[in-house]
Amino acid sequence: MNHGSSSERIAAALRDDIRALPSGSALPATRALTLRFGAGPVTVQQAVRTLVREGLVETRPGAGTFVRRPMASPPADYTWQTAALGPLRAEGAFVGSTMQTPPVEVIGLHSGYPADELLPARAVQTALARAARSRSALDRPPASGLPELRAWFADELAHSGTQRAAAEQSTGGAVLTVAAPSAGDVTIMPGGQSALSSVFRALGRPGDAIIMESPGYWGAIAAARQAGLVIVPVPRDGAAVDPVVLAEAFERSRARLFYAMPHFANPTGGSWSPGEADRILAVVRENGAFLIEDDWAHDFALDLPVRPLAARDAGGHVVYVRSLTKSVSPAVRIAAVVARGPARSRIQTDRVVDGLYVSGVLQTAALEVVGAPSWPGHLRRMREQLRLRRDSLVALIDELLPAGTLTAVPQGGLNLWLRLPAGVEAPEFVARAAEAGVLVSPGDEWFPAEPTGGFVRLNYSGPDPSRFGEGVRILAATLDRLVR
Amino acid sequence: MNHGSSSERIAAALRDDIRALPSGSALPATRALTLRFGAGPVTVQQAVRTLVREGLVETRPGAGTFVRRPMASPPADYTWQTAALGPLRAEGAFVGSTMQTPPVEVIGLHSGYPADELLPARAVQTALARAARSRSALDRPPASGLPELRAWFADELAHSGTQRAAAEQSTGGAVLTVAAPSAGDVTIMPGGQSALSSVFRALGRPGDAIIMESPGYWGAIAAARQAGLVIVPVPRDGAAVDPVVLAEAFERSRARLFYAMPHFANPTGGSWSPGEADRILAVVRENGAFLIEDDWAHDFALDLPVRPLAARDAGGHVVYVRSLTKSVSPAVRIAAVVARGPARSRIQTDRVVDGLYVSGVLQTAALEVVGAPSWPGHLRRMREQLRLRRDSLVALIDELLPAGTLTAVPQGGLNLWLRLPAGVEAPEFVARAAEAGVLVSPGDEWFPAEPTGGFVRLNYSGPDPSRFGEGVRILAATLDRLVR
Numbered sequence: 001m002n003h004g005s006s007s008e009r010i011a012a013a014l015r016d017d018i019r020a021l022p023s024g025s026a027l028p029a030t031r032a033l034t035l036r037f038g039a040g041p042v043t044v045q046q047a048v049r050t051l052v053r054e055g056l057v058e059t060r061p062g063a064g065t066f067v068r069r070p071m072a073s074p075p076a077d078y079t080w081q082t083a084a085l086g087p088l089r090a091e092g093a094f095v096g097s098t099m100q101t102p103p104v105e106v107i108g109l110h111s112g113y114p115a116d117e118l119l120p121a122r123a124v125q126t127a128l129a130r131a132a133r134s135r136s137a138l139d140r141p142p143a144s145g146l147p148e149l150r151a152w153f154a155d156e157l158a159h160s161g162t163q164r165a166a167a168e169q170s171t172g173g174a175v176l177t178v179a180a181p182s183a184g185d186v187t188i189m190p191g192g193q194s195a196l197s198s199v200f201r202a203l204g205r206p207g208d209a210i211i212m213e214s215p216g217y218w219g220a221i222a223a224a225r226q227a228g229l230v231i232v233p234v235p236r237d238g239a240a241v242d243p244v245v246l247a248e249a250f251e252r253s254r255a256r257l258f259y260a261m262p263h264f265a266n267p268t269g270g271s272w273s274p275g276e277a278d279r280i281l282a283v284v285r286e287n288g289a290f291l292i293e294d295d296w297a298h299d300f301a302l303d304l305p306v307r308p309l310a311a312r313d314a315g316g317h318v319v320y321v322r323s324l325t326k327s328v329s330p331a332v333r334i335a336a337v338v339a340r341g342p343a344r345s346r347i348q349t350d351r352v353v354d355g356l357y358v359s360g361v362l363q364t365a366a367l368e369v370v371g372a373p374s375w376p377g378h379l380r381r382m383r384e385q386l387r388l389r390r391d392s393l394v395a396l397i398d399e400l401l402p403a404g405t406l407t408a409v410p411q412g413g414l415n416l417w418l419r420l421p422a423g424v425e426a427p428e429f430v431a432r433a434a435e436a437g438v439l440v441s442p443g444d445e446w447f448p449a450e451p452t453g454g455f456v457r458l459n460y461s462g463p464d465p466s467r468f469g470e471g472v473r474i475l476a477a478t479l480d481r482l483v484r
Numbered sequence: 485m486n487h488g489s490s491s492e493r494i495a496a497a498l499r500d501d502i503r504a505l506p507s508g509s510a511l512p513a514t515r516a517l518t519l520r521f522g523a524g525p526v527t528v529q530q531a532v533r534t535l536v537r538e539g540l541v542e543t544r545p546g547a548g549t550f551v552r553r554p555m556a557s558p559p560a561d562y563t564w565q566t567a568a569l570g571p572l573r574a575e576g577a578f579v580g581s582t583m584q585t586p587p588v589e590v591i592g593l594h595s596g597y598p599a600d601e602l603l604p605a606r607a608v609q610t611a612l613a614r615a616a617r618s619r620s621a622l623d624r625p626p627a628s629g630l631p632e633l634r635a636w637f638a639d640e641l642a643h644s645g646t647q648r649a650a651a652e653q654s655t656g657g658a659v660l661t662v663a664a665p666s667a668g669d670v671t672i673m674p675g676g677q678s679a680l681s682s683v684f685r686a687l688g689r690p691g692d693a694i695i696m697e698s699p700g701y702w703g704a705i706a707a708a709r710q711a712g713l714v715i716v717p718v719p720r721d722g723a724a725v726d727p728v729v730l731a732e733a734f735e736r737s738r739a740r741l742f743y744a745m746p747h748f749a750n751p752t753g754g755s756w757s758p759g760e761a762d763r764i765l766a767v768v769r770e771n772g773a774f775l776i777e778d779d780w781a782h783d784f785a786l787d788l789p790v791r792p793l794a795a796r797d798a799g800g801h802v803v804y805v806r807s808l809t810k811s812v813s814p815a816v817r818i819a820a821v822v823a824r825g826p827a828r829s830r831i832q833t834d835r836v837v838d839g840l841y842v843s844g845v846l847q848t849a850a851l852e853v854v855g856a857p858s859w860p861g862h863l864r865r866m867r868e869q870l871r872l873r874r875d876s877l878v879a880l881i882d883e884l885l886p887a888g889t890l891t892a893v894p895q896g897g898l899n900l901w902l903r904l905p906a907g908v909e910a911p912e913f914v915a916r917a918a919e920a921g922v923l924v925s926p927g928d929e930w931f932p933a934e935p936t937g938g939f940v941r942l943n944y945s946g947p948d949p950s951r952f953g954e955g956v957r958i959l960a961a962t963l964d965r966l967v968r
Binding site: 076077078080081082083084085086113116119121124125126128129131132133136137138139140190191193194197201203205206219222223225226228256288289290314315316329330331332333340341342343346349350352353354355356357358359360361362365 | 560561562564565566567568569570597600603605608609612613615616617620621622623624674675677678681685687689690703706707709710712740772773774798799800813814815816817824825826827830833834836837838839840841842843844845846849
């Protein structure tokens with residue numbers, strides 16, 4: 001046995017010892033090891049140096065040799081990614097506060113999703129279970145969606161509001177009936193957010209301008225930024241965007257896209273009148289542009305029905321987005337985009353590339369829920385509940401908060417838009433209210449540029465409306481402390 | 485009654501007539517109308533002019549007045565969209581032929597999806613039905629996915645292949661165990677295609693280069709183009725990309741992204757050996773780049789297990805994509821991306837902006853299927869069936885097609901990659917074979933640039949393997965006619 005292998009033998013024995021010792025334990029001194037292994041101090045020290053090189057022990061001068069903490073999980077170093085990834089694209093917060101799931105004891109007026117009791121829960125569960133046992137659990141549906149579901153969306157759009165009247169345009173005396181949207185114009189999407197992302201990517205190129213209402217939906221702002229679009233805000237203080245201001249924005253930005261929520265806008269709740277809609281649509285046509293109409297609250301029309309602009313669009317200028325997620329179930333992520341001409345084909349291409357197709361189980365279940373004879377009755381009852389909730393929250397705000405706080409009483413949708421007194425900033429108010437047990441959404445999230453004042457959004461579709469009074473009292477007290 | 489209202493009265497009566505007449509019918513002559521309405525010819529002619537203005541009738545000089553074809557659906561003019569939309573982004577076909585659903589009588593060797601009998605159909609239907617009756621039918625899951633499902637994917641990755649051995653790297657003598665991937669590193673996606681699209685968008689900026697194997701997956705090619713990335717192809721003729729060629733591609737293109745299928749690549753079927761994987765990973769690290777590892781065929785490992793490179797990645801260089809769609813069900817569109825460091829956070833941001841979250845019903849059902857004690861047994865039986873199918877198709881090709889047609893016998897996956905004799909072009913061969921009743925995929929779809937020869941892909945997981953012999957005989961006869 002030569003010197004080297006003797007050192008190796010000692011190292012091997014010590015490795016066994018080390019495995020059994022907690023980190024930080026002292027190894028026996030060199031003298032003790034020479035006795036134990038019957039080897040000289042040089043050989044022993046050579047064995048220890050081997051263990052040091054292997055990272056198993058460390059020598060502290062004057063103190064001895066100690067078992068090292070195992071290097072099993074060194075802190076990973078991902079700093080190289082900073083160079084590989086380059087600059088961030090979307091500034092600011094990307095996930096709205098509406099996506100939070102709060103602890104149960106707080107009063108949640110922040111959510112974007114209606115509470116269970118407003119959903120057709122049994123119909124959804126039955127429809128999903130039936131779909132699960134059908135071929136749709138095993139089949140791959142067509143990329144653009146199930147034909148029957150596409151037909152349902154087309155039919156809904158064709159018959160929305162006072163369809164025939166709205167669908168006819170008098171053009172210089174000739175009766176020009178707009179061709180009703182057909183199933184072929186519909187692309188099924190896995191939810192409204194996906195629909196917006198696809199439409200923005202398909203119709204815009206990075207660097208292109210897109211006109212948006214301000215304030216407007218945070219998810220659309222995030223999707224437009226992610227698509228590399230430059231957001232050109234136009235103010236929407238009252239009911240609708242001013243057509244003159246819109247025309248100027250088109251001229252200045254050379255935008256070809258205008259994203260808007262004509263009915264029950266999120267967050268302000270405002271709606272365009274038919275006359276305003278006509279004037280705005282005329283500006284869009286004159287500018288050879290698309291109006292991306294987000295009809296998010298179609299099912300939440302409380303005081304007046306929705307007449308989508310897409311139903312009276314003759315030239316393919318309106319790209320229409322409607323989702324069932326909020327009115328059917330958060331688990332049934334189904335939406336539709338209605339578009340005509342080359343725009344439709346670009347959107348369908350993006351959909352395929354982004355996700356090939358939408359689960360047939362979800363499409364089948366969605367169709368069963370909205371196609372059932374019970375659906376109109378459910379919608380009627382849900383709207384009645386939402387009306388009661390809205391009116392209750394409006395009355396409490398009128399009673400308990402300073403005059404002028406409520407900007408308007410919306411005729412549909414799920415939200416109230418509150419203006420805070422001058423000098424009160426939304427983020428601070430929201431933080432203080434949360435500490436006191438009430439969650440609301442800071443208005444800042446809905447502005448594509450700087451907010452024009454302190455605003456908060458209150459959603460009246462969350463759980464437990466019996467606590468609205470308590471909630472508004474807490475908001476009033478919070479405001480009181482901030483303005484004092 | 486004045487003159488004007490008399491003309492109006494005549495026009496109203498004629499409108500009723502016109503409604504009942506087929507288009508092209510002649511109106512009575514002016515003289516007949518003067519008699520019928522007891523009015524002068526000027527009044528009658530004024531009524532007719534009103535109808536002309538309204539587009540209801542047209543006057544053909546010397547012939548009379550005729551009912552017009554209704555203008556209800558004029559051919560819509562969408563030409564303005566051409567200017568608004570600008571140039572197309574993704575060239576060529578965007579939907580692979582693998583997405584076709586053929587008539588039942590043809591022999592389908594083109595599909596990308598395993599036939600029903602290879603799927604855990606009953607387990608899927610039971611799991612979906614159970615999920616339908618649970619809270620997951622009504623709840624909104626966290627944006628990054630259900631914690632239990634994320635943990636399952638992380639655990640699968642940590643224990644893939646001969647996990648511990650693969651997870652340890654000897655670094656200069658110190659034992660450096662790679663930290664196992666954790667649930668927090670996992671983002672749930674609505675299918676593998678969505679995962680690729682999100683990763684490309686999140687990690688690349690429009691104009692950035694991405695290195696891809698050629699031939700490679702058509703869906704990845706389409707997703708990269710849609711994200712605005714420039715594809716830099718590196719050849720993958722044999723088992724793996726040549727590390728020297730890869731290093732040159734990195735240097736030339738300054739790419740930070742390399743997309744690859746290390747195991748059972750689609751379409752070639754080749755796999756990287758552990759040694760090749762080490763050398764390729766070293767090149768990726770040296771270039772401060774990401775390897776996007778598409779482990780699409782993890783569940784279709786036939787002769788050797790998959791050891792994902794992500795399982796031994798210490799520095800966050802490997803972004804790992806795995807989907808359950810092909811092995812669980814086309815309706816259960818669930819995939820996962822495993823990434824670490826800032827890359828993970830960018831991918832999660834893209835996911836939220838692209839679609840907020842993935843349906844909880846699908847996540848719950850997927851977890852129940854793959855987490856069940858019966859899953860390993862199902863995988864074993866499915867692999868046995870796939871092995872028989874592959875061996876049968878390989879034997880038939882060896883027997884009936886010219887020597888050298890089969891490029892390799894893959895050790896996993898679902899496909900065979902065939903080289904056509906010199907002078908035979910894939911599109912023509914595919915078209916002739918389809919006419920003769922056999923669908924195969926033209927190889928051209930898998931090349932990010934020009935194809936380097938005539939190739940076709942045959943998938944052995946489609947319906948009815950008993951017709952493989954008939955299918956290959958038809959392919960042989962088709963080839964015979966083309967080379968003669």
